Amino acid sequence: MKIIVPMAGMGKRMRPHTLTVPKPLIPIAGKPIVQRLVEEIAKVSNESIEEIAFIIGDFGKEVENQLCEIAENIGAKYSIYYQNEALGTAHAIHCAAESLSGKVVVAFADTLFKADFVLDAEADSVIWVQKVEDPSAFGVVKLDGDNRITDFVEKPQEFVSDLAIIGIYYFKDGENLRSELQYLLDNKVVVNGEYQLTDALENMKNKGLVFKPGQVIEWMDCGNKDATVHTNQRILEYHKxxxxxxxxxxxxxxxxxxxxxxxxxxxxxxxxxxxxxxxxxxxxxxxxxxxxxxxxxxxxxxxxxxxxxxxxxxxxxxxxxxxxxxxxxxxxxx
Known part of the structure; x- marks a missing residue:
């Protein structure tokens, strides 16, 4: 299994800390956010992690060496890809097109989670979700009676679901994901000037791909100072x-x-x-x-x-x- 980690964003809400270090490398209870993220994904996976592909900006050699060490610490090889323009989530993932093969987890590196489920690697796709009090601030999923995802709804103003997408996705067929992302880029399918992963997910669902939810126990944000301090508190509690x-x-x-x-x-x-x-x-x-x-x-x-x-x-x-x-x-x- 491979983990794809888009992390090229500038982390403006975390300044001044992100003026000198990428947000995913800020330490939480002694470990960088991105290290804790890939370790938690490895825990819920039934399979060994073969490769971690990091999609970064121009962060410098020292950062790349840190990312290499994070991958090697869980027994995986590493790849570095570059996103030079902020053109959306789908574009970011497509930057790692060469690594989109076989079983793939895509994990955006500004969130941490705790989960007690074991990833069903034979499912077509699993989307990590968490119940939230105010769904209008998030992208959410709707489920049918068979616990399958039927719809992706971005920031619903009327209640349709309280299961928010936390930014971690599993795909049994990475080549299929790569093909759908390529379609968006080739046909310039953009929303507000950006290529969105949710458009690729919708296309895949319409072609018969079955999406299932993976509900986490806790979803912890690292988007700003107060949220990151709170996440540090929660991680320390988990490891007390x-x-x-x-x-x-x-x-x-x-x-x-x-x-x-x-x-x-x-x-x-x-x-x-x-x-x-x-x-x-x-x-x-x-x-x-x-x-x-x-x-x-x-x-x-x-x-x-x-x-x-x-x-x-x-x-x-x-x-x-x-x-x-x-x-x-x-x-x-x-």
Whole structure:
């Protein structure tokens, strides 16, 4: 089985963090979002992952090396494809046309999930869904009495279903998907100037392809700062029984309230950390109270009372502040 991961977007809603790193590589509880995503897909799959194809922008060699390592960590080879223009979801997936063969999972890298189902690899197609309170904000699916998807409805203003599409799809026949995407591009089938995956899905359904839902337990968004901090909280809760404090960390005259992730060579002095805090490698936290926050690598926090915050890499902050959203290499004293 192959996993196709479109991740070329600029992540504007996650700035300033995405000015220096692609959103899917922002760490959640010590692991990049995209790493957690492919690991969860591997867990629900009955088959080994043969290849992960990443569709990226011009992110540089360091990012490509990180993606290679993520694929190799689950025993898969990796491929890199480039989307140079933002021309829609169908166009993004088609950029990896050479990898669209055999059994394929397409997973957009701005969401995480938890599921207890096992993927039915013999189904024509499975679309991951989650019940939501306000379906009008999402694309949703309608089901018939045999639990088959009959319709895809984009942001319905009147209630038709509360099963939202979360952005993860399985196709038994990747070549079929590739053919439908090619049809959209060849015939310039666009909506608001973009090629949409839902048009390909509709064409496939009309030709007799059977779509089934795969309902997840929880769908976690990483679209903006508050959503990402909440996702960090939920992931830490799911892993609260794991060892999340690295042995090389130093905790002096401090309290760590679990669940927290404390990375390699972190120093915590005279502080209270947690719950729901992730601290990246090499960061120093002193004389500080921090909760429900993500702090990345090699930063320095001193004399803070901090919550519901995201702090980037190589940040130096001192002073009494309550909530922050600070990108890499920031420095200030209050």
């Amino acid at each position: 029984d794991d060892e999340l404090v690295c042995d090389s960390s130093s905790i002096e005259n401090s309290i760590v309230i679990p669940p927290c992730y404390i990375g390699e060579n972190v120093v915590i002095k005279n502080s209270i950390v947690g719950p729901h805090v992730s601290v990246g490698a090499g960061t120093v936290v002193s004389n500080t109270m921090v909760r429900n926050t993500i702090v990345q690598r090699n930063s320095n926090l001193e004399h803070l009372n901090l919550e519901n915050s995201m702090i980037g890499n190589h940040v130096d902050i001192q002073g009494d502040v309550a909530e922050l959203n600070v990108g890499d290499f920031a420095s200030f004293t209050k």
